[in-house]
Amino acid sequence: MHRMESRLGSLGPGRLRGGFWPKWWTVKTKMVVTASIPLLLLIPVVSVLIWSAAQSAYSKILISKVQSDMELAQQIFRQIQQERYHELQAWAESANLYNILGETKGQLPQATLNGRAKQLGLDYLRFISKDGKVVSSVDDAPKISLSAAELRDLETSTPGASVNLLDHDSLMAISPELSKRVLQPIVPTRNATPDGRTLENRAMIIQLLSPVYFNGDLLGYLDGGILLNHDLKLVDNLNDTIYPPGALLDGSIGTATLFLQDVRVATTVRANEKGRALGTRVSDVVRQRVLGRGEVWLERAYVVNNWYMAAYAPITNSTGSRIGMLYVGFLEQPYADLKTHVVVLFLFAVLLSMIVGAVMVGRLASGIFYPLRRMNHIMSRQERGDSAARVGELHREDEFAELASHFDSLLDQLEVRRTQLESLNRDLDRRVHERTEDLQQANHRLHQAIEQLLASEKLAVMGQLTAGIAHEFNNPLAVMMGHLDLLRLSLTSEEGQREVRHIDEQIQRLKNIVQKLLQFCRPDEFASYTTSIDVHDVIQDSLLFAKSDLERARAGMNFQYGATRLVQISRTELQQIMVNLLINASHAIEAFNTRHTKTLGSVWIRTRDIVLPDGEDAVCIEVENNADAIEPDQLNLIFKMFYTTKQVGKGTGLGLPVSRMLIQRFGGDLRVYSPTVPTEDGTEPRGVRFEVIIRCTARPSAEILRESGQRAQEIEKQLLEGSRSA
Incomplete structure (x- = not known):
């Protein structure tokens, strides 16, 4: 008590009057409000910072995912080109071709080209002599001669595989059949920039060029190609390789597309439940960045009819001109739903933390003032005649505990004589109860013994009667x-x-x-x-x-x-x-x-x-x-x-x-x-x-x-x- 008085005296009279606190507030209320200020301010601020960092990490993770998907798609696309070229080159240098050329005096029969094109998976294959004349082809294309410019390009071209864009006339000269396959109506598309065309008749092909030598001299060139227009098998393989089962969240789907300029000519994107989105255009903002500036698009984009986390990369021809785009991406909605779910859980956790914190502060404050409430309750019980009521051990060492201890000591002094008398009475009652229990047990045992004696006597009498009978x-x-x-x-x-x-x-x-x-x-x-x-x-x-x-x-x-x-x-x-x-x-x-x-x-x-x-x-x-x-x-x-x-x-x-x-x-x-x-x-x-x-x-x-x-x-x-x- 002396320590508490000295502490109160050191505060001064002005500070004891309450300061800025309302005068009707209890001490418990003041403590709860003081302790809740950090809880109510810091937790929302920290939550906002954590959420901002999580949002940034979410975007980076999805972009990193689609970027790795694009790199894998480009690697597969290049690998397909190289594999086809090496297969064509191997045949051009094979003894089989050498023997055929020897037997035909430098000519390649159409049947031979047809069989090899089918074996290599080529849409066309033709043999061009060194002077620019198309000697033979897989179909009934006219046997034309290349122009001087085309021959010069052929002679200066490096053997290998490249992606090229052919107009309708050039494709007709190679294969009339292919010129019919490339026809694709252009579908008006949201956010795209129309150019007045309604039909796509150009072709984007993987062109394979390999020289043919006979007896050490250049005999001509094998010119083959894979038509990318409507090559659904290629995009399906790309999609299955990049997005195998389990690679994405449940509900998300992976997609892959080949663009000729800004028109989808081969895609796994669905325009509706019945068909693919062939002939649709890419959005103008993507076209300008990828085809216009040659950059790679790595962010969310609206694809046909939904939002996807998308990657677009330009496709260049042998001269470096941008002729199309390669696209991979996956549906963003399941990831957005997951993010929303996490947001709800996060906000719920924050709200729950604030509520739990407030409850804990209130309970702690109640614990601090528990001795005073306990003393007030004991006083009320004493007034109602409960002289045995005590505050009891509080397991704490503060001023309130000391006050409660003194209060119990005063009550104990008043109660000591009455407690002694009650103790004597209880001891007497206990002894009487014990004696009574002993007597009851003894009576029970005696009753059992009497029953056994009577049963034995009756059994003996029955035995005597039965023995006489x-x-x-x-x-x-x-x-x-x-x-x-x-x-x-x-x-x-x-x-x-x-x-x-x-x-x-x-x-x-x-x-x-x-x-x-x-x-x-x-x-x-x-x-x-x-x-x-x-x-x-x-x-x-x-x-x-x-x-x-x-x-x-x-x-x-x-x-x-x-x-x-x-x-x-x-x-x-x-x-x-x-x-x-x-x-x-x-x-x-x-x-x-x-x-x-x-x-x-x-x-x-x-x-x-x-x-x-x-x-x-x-x-x-x-x-x-x-x-x-x-x-x-x-x-x-x-x-x-x-x-x-x-x-x-x-x-x-x-x-x-x-x-x-x-x-x-x-x-x-x-x-x-x-x-x-x-x-x-x-x-x-x-x-x-x-x-x-x-x-x-x-x-x-x-x-x-x-x-x-x-x-x-x-x-x-x-x-x-x-x-x-x-």
Whole structure:
């Protein structure tokens, strides 16, 4: 506080009154405006400079691109001329021509010229003697003699390839056929300068001249040529070579053109969707610069009906006169669209930067004055009775943070005694809550132990009753077996002996049933040890007990035995579990079949080998039925003692919990699965599956009654100690 006062004092009274700021502005507003001035001024200025530089770079890149395209086009054009000349020169110096001249005494047959012209791709080829007479030609051109001036030009010409312009009469003298091919109507063109002509009848040709020697003497000249008028193949090849697929942006197209003076005589530029722009003229501004001044045009130009990034270069003849132009270029619109897209993104980025910057300045200013706002908020909460409200740690070291710290110290001093009392009350409440939770847990454990004791007592009573019934069955069975032995001695016929054997088999079956009933109801006599057993044998024995219930329920039986391991468990206890599950399944299917007469329920018994999470081997027995599913609220209660959904007389609520208790004594488990949501076709969920998990190596077990008794004593002891502590 002393440091802040000294700083304010050094500013002077005049400066503290606000200066040029409006007096109603808050300090936060003043800080935001001050910080936003560079943001609002510098970013637009820098953006304009960057955009100007990008525009210049954009133009330079496109000009550089079209300039390299023009250089490639000129190179290809010159290469075509040289290749044709070298091919003609090679023939002029070949032994083949020498032999032909020897055989014809210095004459070249028209058929020979026709074949060679076709082979070399020439539009005309003629043989001129050294005195200027046209000896032979590819077509029926008149055999004329060159004028003295033409002969002098021929003699002084350098052998090679050149581009020349021929008028209509000169072309007629060479080839009447070619004079017809060059005719091209001149189309009025926007921005072009008309010259009164409506038909182009001149020809621009690549002229090839090669001398012919025979026995060391000049015999004459081979004069050949390629007509460039309407040579669409040439411009298409130029266009495909310079602008292959992928060389330009999507939507842009490359074009190439040969001009005779300012008229397009061969082009890939389209005047419309149906045809090429043959006969159209170049714009006047291009004509003056390229044909008039001999310069190369490298910038955008309006070509026929659209803007192109274009390059025009003059074409000169053998004397250096400009007779035409070579053009290459590509459609500018996709590049302009890309530039517009970049401009929009750039402006959006600039605008977003300004908005984000302004928001950040506002948030930073809010952060600076956060302690004052926080203190004001705490004062309001204190006035409403919230005595625990504090500014808290601000993680900063400035004057506002010091002020907030002093403010919290004052509130802490006022609150210290009340906080101590509340702490004592909370500690007392916590102890009471902990004791209550301990008592609840102890009561829960005691309740479980009582349920287990009651289940064991009831099971013992049932065992005593069943043992008495089995004893009563054994007495008449013994009498029946004795009398049957006497009857067997008195009967001598084979049919009588067979009937006696049938009766004996049924008595033995009754004895087996009684024996297994004793094992089922007195498991303590058979469960004192475990033995390795095959679960499939136990399943077959269990089916004997449940057979009548399953037949009464009209349940279909299905078996899928896949287990190969032996398990360690009490045979009688496993049998008790299986019988209980089979009887429960028969009751469920009987109720299902009563309501559904068209579809009968079935029971599936499956076995498979599994590996438990602790790595031990085990066998899983599945007992599944397709009757009604168990309700979700009942699924968690079926293993609870004395809980049953069956009618009175059909269920006691002990079967499943006791079965689970028996299997868990040997380290296994009993689980239940049943769908709780409707199927995809909207029908109600069906089916219940019980899984009996049996270990191949049994876990050490103890007497369940003794464990329950000990657990009950421990719980009672804990309850007494908890009561004394409370």
